[in-house]
Amino acid sequence: MATSMTHLFVTILILAAHTAFAETNMLQDFCVADLKGAKVNGYACKDPAQVTPEDFYFIGLANAAATSNSSMGSAVTGANVEKIPGLNTMGVSISRIDYAPGGLNPPHLHPRASEAIFVLEGRLFVGFLTSAGKLISKHVNKGDVFVFPRALLHFQQNPHKAPASVIAAFDSQLPGTQVVGPSLFGANPPIPDDLLAKAFQVGPQEIQKVKAKFPPKK
Template sequence: MATSMTYLFLTVFLVAAHTAFAETTMLQDLCVADLKGPKVNGYPCKDPSQITPEDFYFVGIAQAASTSNSSMGSTVTGANVEKIPGLNTMGVSISRIDYSPGGLNPPHLHPRASEAIFVLEGRIFVGFLTTTGKLISKYLNKGDVFVFPRALLHFQQNPNNAPASVIAAFDSQLPGTQVVGPSLFGSNPPIPDELLAKAFGMGPQEIQKVKGKFPPKK
């Protein structure tokens, strides 16, 4: 009886898995993004006759980016569908993050992707928060890999006196990034001061002071 139930479960599982796979498998070789077209859940496909090798190529993460103009001492160079149109519908993208000594990639989340980082140079401190408030953190060295689950708050910091850099891989062609500080204190229109004051246990004047550090988004 148990064997029969096992076979039944496996059969149902395999049929369901095959159905799900069939529904998400592309029916064409590729769909290079037409970046001028309307974006709904991805970009429309470019005319196949207009596809070139450049649609699948990007040189922007070959060299370290300058962090001199970054208030946090870190610079993210994304290689997503907006930089590589050939990534459209593929569900993958990468980025390079460069950190000056003491640089920080502040707490943020990616609503559409999990993230795995590979340390290119230096030593960094990383961590993410679970929905129960547990901090999972670790110091990473050159060659190490660390994974951040989808949509959980996470950060990276370079605590050393030398530059550091990582390569980040995502399971989305356009992961999206929401940074905590600017999202809460620099929203447009702004979140009411009294709401933020109550949420953070601060006075309205303190909230105004914090908001002054995050110009409203346009």
């Protein structure tokens, strides 16, 4: 009896796995995002009759973005599904990141994607933190590739006197980005001062000073 039940259980698991695999496969050539339609864990497909080459095209990564208006000296130009509707359901996207001399892409994470960067120009100090708090870091140069695992805190810094830039690839059409400082200290509604003070083992006055640097998002 136990053997029969085991066989039945294994059979159910195999069938479930095949069903899940079948349901996640594309059943059409593409699903260009209808950016004006409802969004439920992604975008609905645009009418194929209205699809154009522009749905699969984006020129925004050709030139370096201005970093002078950034407090961190870095600028991210995303090429995700919101810029390229043809990426919908494909599970990939890319970005360009430009760094002024001394620029920083501050500690942040992508909740829905791993990231691989290819250094176009310059040199960078990059790294990520494991869930055990270990820093994995390296100085990278033009032509190098470095990978950041999904949902782990990571950063890129340009400590040199020349600009730098990278192309970043993601295994998500919309990776999402959560930056540590603004997320914690610029939350809307705000996280209580006493909670943050206890978490960081500082006084409420210090928390208020930090919060003043991160106005809440509207």
